[in-house]
Amino acid sequence: MAEPTLDALLHESRRFEPPADLAAAANAQPALYDAGSVNRIAFWEEQARWLWWDQPWTTPLVWDPPYAQWFVGGRLNACVNAVDRHVVAGFGDKVAFHWVADAEATTRTITYGELQREVCKAANGLLSLGVEAGDRVAVYMPMIPETIFTILACARIGAPHNVVFCGFSADALRGRILDADARVVVTTDAQMRRGKSTPVKPAVDEAVAQCPDVRTVVVVRRTGEDVSWTEGRDVWWHDVVDTQLDTHQPEAFDAEHPLFMMYTSGTTARPKGILHTTGGYLTQVAATHRYVFDLKPDRDVYWCAADIGWITGHSYIVYGPLCNGATSLLYEGTPHPEDQDRWWKLIEKYKVTILYTAPTTIRTLMKWGHEILEPYDLSSLRVLGSVGEPINPEAWVWYRTYVGGGRTPVVDTWWQTETGAIMITPLPGVTATKPGAAMTPFPGISADVVDNDGKPVPDGGGGFLVLTEPWPSMLRGIWGDDTRYRETYWSRFDNVYFAGDGAKKDEDGDIWLLGRVDDVMNISGHRISTTEVEHALVGHPAVAEAAVVGATDPTTGQAIVAFVTPRGNVAEDESKGDAFVQALRAQVAKEIGPIAKPRQILVTPELPKTRSGKIMRRLLRDIAENRELGDVTTLLDPTVTDMIRTNLSESGGAGGDEA
Numbered sequence: 001m002a003e004p005t006l007d008a009l010l011h012e013s014r015r016f017e018p019p020a021d022l023a024a025a026a027n028a029q030p031a032l033y034d035a036g037s038v039n040r041i042a043f044w045e046e047q048a049r050w051l052w053w054d055q056p057w058t059t060p061l062v063w064d065p066p067y068a069q070w071f072v073g074g075r076l077n078a079c080v081n082a083v084d085r086h087v088v089a090g091f092g093d094k095v096a097f098h099w100v101a102d103a104e105a106t107t108r109t110i111t112y113g114e115l116q117r118e119v120c121k122a123a124n125g126l127l128s129l130g131v132e133a134g135d136r137v138a139v140y141m142p143m144i145p146e147t148i149f150t151i152l153a154c155a156r157i158g159a160p161h162n163v164v165f166c167g168f169s170a171d172a173l174r175g176r177i178l179d180a181d182a183r184v185v186v187t188t189d190a191q192m193r194r195g196k197s198t199p200v201k202p203a204v205d206e207a208v209a210q211c212p213d214v215r216t217v218v219v220v221r222r223t224g225e226d227v228s229w230t231e232g233r234d235v236w237w238h239d240v241v242d243t244q245l246d247t248h249q250p251e252a253f254d255a256e257h258p259l260f261m262m263y264t265s266g267t268t269a270r271p272k273g274i275l276h277t278t279g280g281y282l283t284q285v286a287a288t289h290r291y292v293f294d295l296k297p298d299r300d301v302y303w304c305a306a307d308i309g310w311i312t313g314h315s316y317i318v319y320g321p322l323c324n325g326a327t328s329l330l331y332e333g334t335p336h337p338e339d340q341d342r343w344w345k346l347i348e349k350y351k352v353t354i355l356y357t358a359p360t361t362i363r364t365l366m367k368w369g370h371e372i373l374e375p376y377d378l379s380s381l382r383v384l385g386s387v388g389e390p391i392n393p394e395a396w397v398w399y400r401t402y403v404g405g406g407r408t409p410v411v412d413t414w415w416q417t418e419t420g421a422i423m424i425t426p427l428p429g430v431t432a433t434k435p436g437a438a439m440t441p442f443p444g445i446s447a448d449v450v451d452n453d454g455k456p457v458p459d460g461g462g463g464f465l466v467l468t469e470p471w472p473s474m475l476r477g478i479w480g481d482d483t484r485y486r487e488t489y490w491s492r493f494d495n496v497y498f499a500g501d502g503a504k505k506d507e508d509g510d511i512w513l514l515g516r517v518d519d520v521m522n523i524s525g526h527r528i529s530t531t532e533v534e535h536a537l538v539g540h541p542a543v544a545e546a547a548v549v550g551a552t553d554p555t556t557g558q559a560i561v562a563f564v565t566p567r568g569n570v571a572e573d574e575s576k577g578d579a580f581v582q583a584l585r586a587q588v589a590k591e592i593g594p595i596a597k598p599r600q601i602l603v604t605p606e607l608p609k610t611r612s613g614k615i616m617r618r619l620l621r622d623i624a625e626n627r628e629l630g631d632v633t634t635l636l637d638p639t640v641t642d643m644i645r646t647n648l649s650e651s652g653g654a655g656g657d658e659a
């Protein structure tokens, strides 16, 4: 195993220079940064020329802050760029996806040619259901090939897709269907998790029961099990799609035609529908995928282990890799304790060269120990990526040392649902890396760290991360809520985008991300707002008030800790019992999904508040993390914190979470 040891590396907190062999042959060369800074817009035009345009743009950017339009006048089809162009170029037999079901129960290899045929059938199927360009289609599906066929079919016919992560509850799904006003939902009977099949359709039935405008639910059959069925509304995929012609004449859409919406948590209880359009989005996801992962489509086997239900899946499982003609591994399962070596088996078997995952997964794998991966040949790996939350230096060094055999660059990529594509990242072969730092903006991207007044901090200083120039894959708005778009991102500082993250610039000017500065928590790389969980908790009839904070957690990054005051009519012994806490956790799972279940719920007669009646979250965070309390002089009733502390010690500290 590679020397020096993990401890030594950490102790040195060293810089990792780009490997010489990679530097010589890397897709990105240092001149890329020059090109991006000399003329940002010309740089992005150059990247846009990698795509197939039916009609070239006349103006690269129209910027009327905070509204951007990129490649104005251009027309293209996203699905043609992802699929057809490769078939036309003679790569119809090249593998697009090696799909592996959970625990390798089934596998399927899909070539670009086959992908084209499947997508055409799905497009024809959607058309036969009356879906037209501009109509929103909700997709509630796990990591199966049909999910990708559906997404690409929507893109092909210009119907924006609204993919909802399959771990969200029926209530959460309903909210997203209604907000997007989707009339067609595509789903499946079951998903496979941890070697077991779990039903998916019941959540759709429950959600759609209160969506009067949903006229069709398309269901992919995976199991032979009975599925509840609503005649006239539900149709089988094999009846609607598999019976269609496998050719379809695509139409070109405006560069600014909506491609999809993706709901994400903000600081209120209601998630925001982040809207992305076509030309700019594809330009940036393809360019970043090509340079950040140094993708060589003729040689690489790329594996992004995110879920398609999140933005990372959209940009770096579907659109980026496919636009670049990549061969990807698509794996349905997630790491779990009874299956600890699955990932290493898969990397060895498929000779994966590029791996992209989240720090929380790296920490889980790390916890299980590097001995688990030692029997496997991981020498095919050459670039490792990280996304979703700040990566701690220990996890970074472990990833590089044990998974990357001490050779591979680790690219820590910072971006958001709103940015659409990677924004701050090292480039393998070009930039040095430092464990824990996202380093520098991607060429053509302008970011900075500013203080409270919006003034850039000097090297060595910390503050708020902002993006100072529009970028091609930026969100074009929040679906149906323009005021919220302006307020959330553009009102904190004048005409610069406020990301909601804290960051620092080190002595070399390199950027380190420090986590959210708003009420958004990051649990295992999933964004969940404190307000959303509070809202769910007070939805329980026995709860008077709830306050939620994100406490530091060694594996999941942050964990949800909730403080709850019961209503006056709830008997004390009832509210103290474990059954009450379980009922509250179930309530959160019902309203949002199991991922949002608090790790710990503390029942307390009162919450600490300021004299003006605001809940003191900072104090609660200190309590949750067992820290010395900060300034409590503004606290209305200081005995409240003592009371909570006593309850905390009685409750036995942190509870585990099976979610």
Ligand code: WTA
Pocket: 264, 310, 311, 312, 386, 387, 388, 389, 390, 391, 412, 413, 414, 415, 416, 417, 418, 438, 499, 500, 501, 513, 514, 515, 516, 522, 525, 526, 527
């Ligand atoms: C966090 C995921 C530190 C950040 C692509 C951001 C990160 C939020 C990193 C977006 C990183 C993402 N280092 N923090 N490399 N990547 N984040 O919308 O707080 O699910 O604002 O997009 O995740 O999460 P989202």
